[in-house]
Amino acid sequence: MRSHNMNFQEKLLDSFIAFEQDIDLLNPIHKYRKDALKRFEDLGFPSKKDESWKYTSLKPLVQKDYNLYPKSNIHIELKDVKKYFLNDIDSFKIVFIDGVYSPFLSKTTHDGVDICVLSAALSKDKYKKRIKKYFNKVVPSSESLASLNTSYTKEGAYVYIPESISPEDPVQIMHFSTGNQNSIWLQPRNLIIADKGSKVEIIERHQSLKDHSVVTNSLTEIYAEKNAFIDYYKIQNDLNTSCLIDNTFISQERDSNVSVHTFSFGGKLTRNNLNFYHKGENINSTLKGITILEENQHVDHNTLVYHAQPNCESHQDYKGIFSDRSVGVFNGKIIVDKIAQKTNAFQQNNNILIDNKSKVNTKPQLEIFADDVKCSHGCTVGQLNKEALFYLKTRGIPEKEAKALLTYAFANNVLESVKIPNLKKRINSLIAKKLGVNLGFDL
């Protein structure tokens, strides 16, 4: 007897023919789609038997059936979604509604920089060379969900920052799902390229507008050329009915600096596969995250930093606060190749459990093949300091606020490196909201 699981997997495989009706089969990238589909067919969905999926089960997710082709032409008013954009910033935006690009809400450009959609970049001749150079070049073939995304590559954000250019404002990539149809499976594909000496800030957010079931299997490829500077922020504060599998693959050239901040405050199940690959010397990579969960939410941070070249640095700092049957998973891996001497890799994961129904599973891994390196990791699970709490209470600060203050302080390391003031404010207010307090000031 076939399980439901098989059914959805088969549906994904069978639907590919219908998908092919809709796209340009002569495009050179179509080969990648077909190869990836084959790999997904071989690999299937990951199960708990896979070491990197030990603490997160996709089974309940893929046992259901999903709609792969949501209806297009759904219109939403700006006023309904304005609150999800960063206020006061009239910046470039790429907005998708149920996986379909919304020109009405977006603001794209080809003036100096390219901030547009991937489908446009794929179809136009002038981008051909660049697509050929970058598309699917950093995604390892062993990842089944990444392969699944590649096979259905159609739409997503495309950002290209030419040499020595640095746009003033951050680029916002927004994915809304409207809930006009229940159970949808979205697979956006983003390609971000920062050429030599350029600098860019990007904010990505997935948001459902109604509580309906939606699964997003997103893939983002990021290329930082020599001396490029990329700051990437992921805001995950979705409703409790949506799931997100976020695959991010980052390729860094010499002297580049990439940092990714992940703020996970919501969503039923969130899995972040964040992978850094070093292609040159003197690279700096930063991975930071704050996770605050409640109500059965589940977040799994799965990070990889592959130090393949000498004299590079990586910093990881993930803070988690868990309550009410929520589950936090951290699975960080640092690999230091034989030739990657003088590597400096640092990894930290701190967690606070608010109640006994919540769980933390953490596994900070080091795999080191070079001798002249400085690698360390630290990991803690504990509670707020009772003395500090008592001290604050003696100063007349109520318990709830005192706890919130200490929690703020706990997460502050990560917030400190957020470089966009408006975003910092936004995240501060999200944290305050999460903790149910109004401190009346920003930390």
Place this chain on the structure above:
Amino acid sequence: MAYTEEELKKQLETKEYEYGFYTEIDSETFPVGLNEEVVKAISKKKNEPKWMTDWRLDAYSTWKSMAEPNWHNLKYAKPNFQDISYYSAPKKKPDLKSLDEVDPELLKTFDKLGISLDEQKKLSGVAMDVVVDSVSVATSFKDTLEQKGIIFCSISEAIQNHPELVRKYIGTVVPKKDNYYAALNSAVFSDGSFCYIPKGVKCPMELSTYFRINQAGTGQFERTLVIADKSSYVSYLEGCTAPSRDENQLHAAVVELIALDDAEIKYSTVQNWFPGDKKGKGGVYNFVTKRGVCHERSKISWTQVETGSAVTWKYPSCILKGNHSIGEFYSIAVTNNFQQADTGTKMIHIGKNTKSTIISKGISAGKSQNSYRGLVQISPLAKNARNFSQCDSLLMGNECGAHTFPYIEVQNKTAQIEHEATTSKIGEDQIFYCNQRGIDTEKAIALIVNGFSKEVLNKLPMEFAVEAQKLLEISLEGSVG
């Protein structure tokens, strides 16, 4: 001119296994292969009661249905289990009243090890239950122990003389079905040690067993069972060396510790089996399951110095079942040439106010791979659990690897868990500092390595510390003073 690190490394690589000799003792060895008949034959040979035979057969049928694990970070040729002889015993079991009656060849073996039975008996006060190829041939200090009511004998003797104790406890900590190698061991274990400390007794001496794989091509399947009854204390030592042989030898031991209320067990291991030559040929496969269970207010402390074996797969664990129980794990794992080690511990916190400490030091040299794999699990009912873990790795040379896989699973908010790990090499500035104080590079490295492992070495009983030093010397000669 002092040694440079390069020279030292070369010296390490060319260092031959000193204890690689082979003692000729008449042995009775079963033909190779494993089937139900062999299991029955082993049981019959040892004149075991029916329940034991059935227990073995049950384990064997489980083992047949299991697959060899491959999740570990090790690469080796899988042993062929039909190519191993499952029983090898010295032909005559000498009735020992004094050392004179011991086979002179055997005595020579101990002389070569530098620890003769005689010396052990007289100087260090260590009672030895000597195991040569699976059957114990010499025991000492039995009388002293008997007066206290302590039972310290081979497990086959225990099955004959104390079946009620063995039957009650065997397989309770490491069940037959626990894992592939534990199931294999349960089916075919040839001998091992049994120790029972009665209520309220503090064992007056360190109990010690010498394991030695002697016969070529015989796997050694030891079974150790240590029971510390209420409010008792015992310190148990286990040490091993093996002759230099070319084919891979398999060792799949099972050690079970039971610490009843208020009891304390200290279990120390020094392992120096043949690690293979510098080309990675030969060497012992060491797949060991060690686990202890702690009842109320009891304590189990594992200390290990792992320098030998081509492949080590070993996770001495503590199940902290009772309230206020304590688990400790101190380990030094040294790998050189082509050695591979995947070792660590599991601390399962179940009772309230339980504490565990993990200190693991890994030293990799040559082309070796050294992994720490540990689990700290806090169950939902384990209130106020406390864990501290520290895993440090030292790399010597750029062809070796050090890996850390700590699993931390917490389900109780009152838990306090700390884990930290570092990987580094011996710093040039550290050596420079020593050099400018007139300490040559060789001594400086020795100093640093010594300091690096001191925390664990200090945990070894006095009698064993010397031995441990010696074994460290063999593995990292030139770098340990």
